[in-house]
Amino acid sequence: MYISTRGNSPERSGKEVIALGMVPNGGLFVPKHIPEIDWRELETLNYPDLARSILKLYLPEFSDRTLDQAVNVYRSELFSSENPAPLVQVGNMGVLELWHGPTSAFKDMALQVLPHLLKESIQSIAQFNKVLILVATSGDTGKAALEGFRNVPGIEIAVFYPENGVSAVQERQMTTTEGENTYIIAVKGNFDECQSKVKEIFGSKEIKGDFLKGKYTFSSANSINWGRLLPQIVYYFWAYAQAVAKAQIKAGEFINVVVPTGNFGNILAAYYAKEMGLPIKELICASNQNNVLTEFFQTGVYDRQRPFYLTSSPSMDILISSNFERFLYEMSNRDEEKVKTWFGELQSKGKFGVDLQTLAKARDYVKAGWASEAEVKDMIQKVYTEQSYVLDPHTAVAVRVYQKYMECTGDSTYTIIASTASPFKFAGTVLQSIISEQITENEWENLAQLSALTGWTIPMGLQGLEKKTVRKVEKTTPSEIPHLLRQLFL
Numbered sequence: 001m002y003i004s005t006r007g008n009s010p011e012r013s014g015k016e017v018i019a020l021g022m023v024p025n026g027g028l029f030v031p032k033h034i035p036e037i038d039w040r041e042l043e044t045l046n047y048p049d050l051a052r053s054i055l056k057l058y059l060p061e062f063s064d065r066t067l068d069q070a071v072n073v074y075r076s077e078l079f080s081s082e083n084p085a086p087l088v089q090v091g092n093m094g095v096l097e098l099w100h101g102p103t104s105a106f107k108d109m110a111l112q113v114l115p116h117l118l119k120e121s122i123q124s125i126a127q128f129n130k131v132l133i134l135v136a137t138s139g140d141t142g143k144a145a146l147e148g149f150r151n152v153p154g155i156e157i158a159v160f161y162p163e164n165g166v167s168a169v170q171e172r173q174m175t176t177t178e179g180e181n182t183y184i185i186a187v188k189g190n191f192d193e194c195q196s197k198v199k200e201i202f203g204s205k206e207i208k209g210d211f212l213k214g215k216y217t218f219s220s221a222n223s224i225n226w227g228r229l230l231p232q233i234v235y236y237f238w239a240y241a242q243a244v245a246k247a248q249i250k251a252g253e254f255i256n257v258v259v260p261t262g263n264f265g266n267i268l269a270a271y272y273a274k275e276m277g278l279p280i281k282e283l284i285c286a287s288n289q290n291n292v293l294t295e296f297f298q299t300g301v302y303d304r305q306r307p308f309y310l311t312s313s314p315s316m317d318i319l320i321s322s323n324f325e326r327f328l329y330e331m332s333n334r335d336e337e338k339v340k341t342w343f344g345e346l347q348s349k350g351k352f353g354v355d356l357q358t359l360a361k362a363r364d365y366v367k368a369g370w371a372s373e374a375e376v377k378d379m380i381q382k383v384y385t386e387q388s389y390v391l392d393p394h395t396a397v398a399v400r401v402y403q404k405y406m407e408c409t410g411d412s413t414y415t416i417i418a419s420t421a422s423p424f425k426f427a428g429t430v431l432q433s434i435i436s437e438q439i440t441e442n443e444w445e446n447l448a449q450l451s452a453l454t455g456w457t458i459p460m461g462l463q464g465l466e467k468k469t470v471r472k473v474e475k476t477t478p479s480e481i482p483h484l485l486r487q488l489f490l
């Protein structure tokens with residue numbers, strides 16, 4: 001069963017929380033108990049079977065048929081490699097490549113699974129309604145969700161992205177999506193504004209009431225939805241098993257995990273893996289110049305009133321990390337009153353501070369750091385020159401923060417870097433970092449050049465994007481989003 005971080009919901013089943021997306025009047029669903037498992041029993045499983053075991057622990061009421069369909073995505077042609085999440089040794093790091101899915105970002109690992117779970121979930125709460133999925137994206141969730149939900153019967157999906165806040169490839173991936181049930185909306189604003197508006201709609205009785213009359217129920221494909229986080233827990237167990245199989249570590253030995261972080265979803269999945277019994281020593285939270293989380297771990301104050309930077313790692317350009325609420329809920333020893341106060345203050349005053357006990361526990365669990373734009377470019381070049389390995393800018397943030405962590409601590413624990421995107425999604429930045437010369441403004445040429453230079457193949461989903469038909473994209477402002485939704489759907 002699942003409960004709310006703000007104590008404002010009855011206990012709900014997995015089906016209900018996946019269908020609802022978030023707690024209707026604010027707050028996020030978390031598992032009431034975090035199950036422990038013996039990772040040794042999972043070590044010999046293949047990826048789909050491992051995923052099935054972990055999903056089943058949290059979603060016991062789902063039919064075998066649904067769970068099978070859900071995990072079978074990992075053995076389908078949707079994933080370009082036989083191993084959907086290979087661990088590649090790069091120098092002293094284990095790089096966990098999470099971008100072999102159809103849209104070349106780690107979001108596919110969960111968003112290919114979620115539609116299967118949602119189909120069964122919907123029937124439990126809104127049997128006769130259509131479901132309208134609202135997605136705010138900082139670049140990668142949008143395309144991954146559009147692909148996952150494209151032409152799924154009974155479901156329509158609307159994706160909101162910041163007009164100037166995503167990479168050229170990310171934008172073109174979204175605007176060339178097919179499907180009768182997909183809607184794409186460019187918003188004049190940043191990701192935080194998109195996400196806040198979407199959350200506001202989830203919390204608005206009036207808007208929800210109007211849509212209910214039109215036979216629509218809302219749901220979410222953002223990582224506020226538990227159905228997004230759950231499949232992400234799996235690959236940390238998988239990474240561990242690979243490190244053991246490759247003799248990088250002995251079974252039972254502790255590892256560190258570094259995660260390039262935006263909405264705090266991916267690193268939270270690693271936290272759950274740790275709580276379930278996976279031997280993780282340090283969770284290292286890596287941010288770009290939008291370093292609101294690094295500051296929190298230094299000071300205990302979360303302050304979103306600060307400049308918002310557009311960086312070369314756009315999927316981490318976030319100042320309101322939604323899943324941090326789940327993390328602080330656990331760090332405060334599940335004090336729902338405190339969580340309610342903190343996140344109320346974040347909304348009303350733009351900041352909050354936590355008590356010393358909570359901060360101490362948070363620091364104990366997570367080490368945090370950030371990397372500047374110049375450091376990211378240097379890192380891409382250095383790793384390419386020394387290791388012939390091509391990092392995307394998000395992964396480069398993680399590698400740079402790991403390097404700083406090692407300089408400070410001398411910690412030689414085997415470390416896994418979550419690699420969240422293919423470098424080809426950010427070809428211009430990557431190419432420029434490697435060759436340090438002026439490059440063309442034509443991103444499609446940059447893709448080809450990066451491939452020619454490195455010998456790496458352009459992922460299928462990114463090939464020929466420039467020739468595909470671009471569809472109609474709606475344009476709006478954050479405050480006009482509810483109005484536009486009414487126009488489109490009611």
Ligand SMILES: *Cc1c(COP(=O)(O)O)cnc(C)c1O
Nearest residue numbers: 140262263264265266315420421
């Ligand atoms: C979404 C995303 C992130 C941030 O992940 P969170 O779960 O939001 O912390 C990092 N890198 C890439 C490439 C992403 O698409």
